[in-house]
Amino acid sequence: MGLTGIQIFQMLPKTNCKECGIPTCLAFAMNLAAGKAELSACPYVSEEAKQKLAVSSAPPIRAVALGTGDGAFKIGGETVLFRHEKTFFNPTGLAILVSDDEADDAVDGKLKRFTELSYERVGLILKGDAVAVRSVSGDQAKFSALVTKVKEQTQGGIILIADSAEVMAEGVKVCADRKPLVYAATADNADAMIAIAKEHKVPLAVKATDLESLAVLTEKITAAGVEDLVIDSGARDIKTVLHDQIHIREAAIQKKFKPFGFPTIVMPFEMTDDFMMETLYASMSIAKYAGLAVLSDFQGQNLFNLLLERLNIYTDPQRPMKTEQKIYEINNPGPDSPVMTTSNFSLTYFIVSGEIENSRVPCYLAILDTEGLSVLTAWAAGKFVGDVLGEFINKSGIKEKLNKHNLVIPGYAAIIQGDLEEEVGSDWKVHVGPREASNIPAYLKDNFGS
Numbered sequence: 165m166g167l168t169g170i171q172i173f174q175m176l177p178k179t180n181c182k183e184c185g186i187p188t189c190l191a192f193a194m195n196l197a198a199g200k201a202e203l204s205a206c207p208y209v210s211e212e213a214k215q216k217l218a219v220s221s222a223p224p225i226r227a228v229a230l231g232t233g234d235g236a237f238k239i240g241g242e243t244v245l246f247r248h249e250k251t252f253f254n255p256t257g258l259a260i261l262v263s264d265d266e267a268d269d270a271v272d273g274k275l276k277r278f279t280e281l282s283y284e285r286v287g288l289i290l291k292g293d294a295v296a297v298r299s300v301s302g303d304q305a306k307f308s309a310l311v312t313k314v315k316e317q318t319q320g321g322i323i324l325i326a327d328s329a330e331v332m333a334e335g336v337k338v339c340a341d342r343k344p345l346v347y348a349a350t351a352d353n354a355d356a357m358i359a360i361a362k363e364h365k366v367p368l369a370v371k372a373t374d375l376e377s378l379a380v381l382t383e384k385i386t387a388a389g390v391e392d393l394v395i396d397s398g399a400r401d402i403k404t405v406l407h408d409q410i411h412i413r414e415a416a417i418q419k420k421f422k423p424f425g426f427p428t429i430v431m432p433f434e435m436t437d438d439f440m441m442e443t444l445y446a447s448m449s450i451a452k453y454a455g456l457a458v459l460s461d462f463q464g465q466n467l468f469n470l471l472l473e474r475l476n477i478y479t480d481p482q483r484p485m486k487t488e489q490k491i492y493e494i495n496n497p498g499p500d501s502p503v504m505t506t507s508n509f510s511l512t513y514f515i516v517s518g519e520i521e522n523s524r525v526p527c528y529l530a531i532l533d534t535e536g537l538s539v540l541t542a543w544a545a546g547k548f549v550g551d552v553l554g555e556f557i558n559k560s561g562i563k564e565k566l567n568k569h570n571l572v573i574p575g576y577a578a579i580i581q582g583d584l585e586e587e588v589g590s591d592w593k594v595h596v597g598p599r600e601a602s603n604i605p606a607y608l609k610d611n612f613g614s
């Protein structure tokens with residue numbers, strides 16, 4: 165059982181110094197008990213208290229690390245049911261499946277797509293996270309050869325899928341240094357799989373036939389000393405999968421039910437033969453709490469959408485998505501190119517930069533840090549105003565690169581034109597651009613096209 169707020173309060177310094185960002189130690193203790201604060205926010209907790217409080221402040225769903233180096237990622241570690249309550253922390257890991265009964269060229273194609281399909285959005289690289297390697301043949305040599313190939317050709321996490329503990333042991337031997345997930349301990353093979361996970365210090369998936377037997381199995385495995393678990397209720401129809409995902413999350417978060425306090429794994433590839441339906445099931449699994457989802461393949465048309473959905477769900481709703489403040493070059497600008505300006509709200513940046521690209525007119529795009537606010541909101545908040553934008557332009561060094569000095573402000577911010585002219589000086593000509601981004605291509609071609 166976790167500690168109550170009052171029990172936690174007894175262990176705090178009780179100085180009400182506010183350094184944790186909360187007015188009193190009592191309020192901090194209450195937040196900690198409710199999973200709404202991090203213990204590390206208080207710099208004055210004694211080591212002894214830290215140890216006791218660590219248990220109580222641990223997230224109700226354990227964070228499990230998979231993979232190593234550049235391919236490392238975490239799943240679980242969640243503290244809320246709904247992202248608007250706080251945020252979700254560790255995005256659903258997406259895995260592509262290869263099996264030892266597949267032809268070499270099919271496997272090679274999948275590994276190539278796993279490595280090459282990646283997308284840049286909001287300054288982040290979005291890509292798949294793991295390769296799931298499945299033993300269908302039951303042949304130890306075949307399985308370990310496929311695991312070796314995956315290990316040599318990819319950087320991501322590895323999920324090993326085998327029913328037989330003997331086959332699994334061969335696979336783990338090959339890639340234990342990559343911290344693979346062993347899938348899965350069942351009621352029939354739990355002891356052998358526990359031994360493998362303990363010997364190699366790797367996380368273990370637990371697969372049952374329903375929620376009740378899942379709880380029994382996870383209790384048995386944690387009692388045996390394996391703590392890093394990923395759980396699978398065994399459901400393979402979408403209705404039961406969703407029911408189980410929600411039930412597991414509610415039990416872990418609201419009832420602090422320890423046997424379900426682990427990230428889950430969902431297997432869309434086993435739920436349908438229709439690739440589009442499989443993608444849909446993966447999408448529903450991302451929305452409803454899956455820690456990992458294993459797909460039969462990655463294709464641009466399914467992976468890209470899943471990655472974007474995941475990005476949206478796992479973005480902190482209390483923090484606007486921001487783009488870095490700097491001068492961006494679009495369409496190879498030169499000394500005669502204009503300087504477009506806008507705020508650093510990511511959506512604004514992507515729309516404006518996309519329209520400039522479409523125009524094919526070489527431009528600089530000056531992105532001002534408005535703390536992620538859009539142009540109008542930033543103007544109202546005093547963050548996208550003439551003197552602030554002008555100071556950024558003056559300090560950016562862009563003027564020295566140009567022969568012609570044309571600065572274009574968004575139409576909605578026309579009101580800042582005078583202040584901006586004053587700040588940047590008479591060398592610059594400040595233009596009021598279009599209000600709507602969709603009009604940017606025509607505006608640029610008319611005014612700055614060659």
Ligand code: SF4
Pocket residue numbers: 176177178179180181182183184185186187188189192205206207208209
């Ligand atoms: S930082 Fe620690 S001591 Fe200070 S108010 Fe917060 S909980 Fe209390």
